[in-house]
Amino acid sequence: MTLNETAREILADGKGILAADESTGTITKRLEAVGVESTEDTRRRFRDLLFTTKDVENSLGGVILYDETVRQDALDGTGMVDLLRRRGIVPGIKVDGGAKDLAGFPGEKVTEGLDGLRERFAEYAGLGLRFAKWRSVISVSGDLPTATAVELNAAGQARYAALAQEAGLVPIVEPESIMDGDHGIVRSAEVTEEVLAATVEALRRQRVALEGVLVKTNMVVSGYAGSDQAGPEEVADRTLEVLHRTIPAAVPGIVFLSGGQDDAQANANLDAIARRGPQPWIVSFSYARALQGRPMSVWAGAEENVASAQDAFAERLRLTGAANRGEWTADAERAGS
Numbered sequence: 470m471t472l473n474e475t476a477r478e479i480l481a482d483g484k485g486i487l488a489a490d491e492s493t494g495t496i497t498k499r500l501e502a503v504g505v506e507s508t509e510d511t512r513r514r515f516r517d518l519l520f521t522t523k524d525v526e527n528s529l530g531g532v533i534l535y536d537e538t539v540r541q542d543a544l545d546g547t548g549m550v551d552l553l554r555r556r557g558i559v560p561g562i563k564v565d566g567g568a569k570d571l572a573g574f575p576g577e578k579v580t581e582g583l584d585g586l587r588e589r590f591a592e593y594a595g596l597g598l599r600f601a602k603w604r605s606v607i608s609v610s611g612d613l614p615t616a617t618a619v620e621l622n623a624a625g626q627a628r629y630a631a632l633a634q635e636a637g638l639v640p641i642v643e644p645e646s647i648m649d650g651d652h653g654i655v656r657s658a659e660v661t662e663e664v665l666a667a668t669v670e671a672l673r674r675q676r677v678a679l680e681g682v683l684v685k686t687n688m689v690v691s692g693y694a695g696s697d698q699a700g701p702e703e704v705a706d707r708t709l710e711v712l713h714r715t716i717p718a719a720v721p722g723i724v725f726l727s728g729g730q731d732d733a734q735a736n737a738n739l740d741a742i743a744r745r746g747p748q749p750w751i752v753s754f755s756y757a758r759a760l761q762g763r764p765m766s767v768w769a770g771a772e773e774n775v776a777s778a779q780d781a782f783a784e785r786l787r788l789t790g791a792a793n794r795g796e797w798t799a800d801a802e803r804a805g806s
């Protein structure tokens with residue numbers, strides 16, 4: 470199977486990707502926020518709960534895993550990777566080593582993790598993983614990002630993507646422009662465009678085959694601390710404008726992260742984008758928080774809550790799937806929450 474075929478398989482029939490690849494530090498924060506101690510076992514139980522939810526394969530074509538999960542067994546004794554494969558879900562792996570402070574550039578980050586990556590990819594390919602993910606983090610303000618941060622992160626994405634393709638895995642290239650500031654949507658569009666353009670240019674220079682790449686990006690939204698919040702119609706227009714300007718049609722698919730938007734907002738925006746009709750690429754979702762937040766709080770670590778947490782996860786998938794087809798409504802979201 471070619472990389473392009475794998476990418477299309479993941480996003481076939483309106484399916485999207487679950488990002489269940491939180492590093493131990495990140496999932497620990499999320500578990501502790503709902504009163505659950507983070508241990509290897511609680512992390513395994515929560516991810517088992519997600520992956521064994523009924524009919525999950527109808528909405529998810531791929532799941533991004535963290536290294537720890539790849540080496541764990543589900544509660545029925547099946548390896549987590551095999552469990553997903555048996556359900557017809559393509560297993561993937563986050564391979565970046567996290568975004569670290571960029572020396573000399575206060576407030577900016579650079580993603581680490583290239584050392585030894587060729588060898589790690591060889592192992593992951595042997596373990597049955599078929600796609601990968603690398604996230605870079607771009608700070609946004611009136612002055613940031615600097616050209617240096619944009620270029621270094623783009624170069625990292627390109628080197629990672631080339632190694633992924635060499636090993637036969639589809640790289641998800643995820644340059645996230647962070648929307649935490651008080652900037653308006655125009656600034657958000659400007660930075661997202663600069664970052665995506667630089668990333669695609671770096672991929673070309675690194676001889677990465679665009680046909681075998683998936684792009685994961687933020688939606689173009691107003692900075693969360695801003696007084697003026699753009700609605701879904703403007704988000705859809707500006708997001709698609711930026712994507713049309715930067716992402717070649719050779720790229721098979723673009724998936725959106727939820728980025729800390731609340732569940733309903735992420736889906737309202739995804740729905741508005743989907744309602745714009747067919748695009749040169751498949752457009753879909755790759756959410757972590759907007760799919761997992763609700764089931765995690767329903768679960769709260771208690772065995773007796775597993776069934777209701779799975780219902781909550783199925784409901785999040787149903788609503789996000791509807792948004793991905795342009796069939797979402799605020800009423801359905803309210804009824805489901």
Ligand code: 5MM
Nearest residue numbers: 488490491492495726727728756757758
């Ligand atoms: C931006 O984060 C990605 C998408 O998640 P959201 O939908 O919540 O925005 C997500 O895949 C993220 O990269 C992982 O959760 C891993 O995070 P860390 O920081 O632990 O590598």
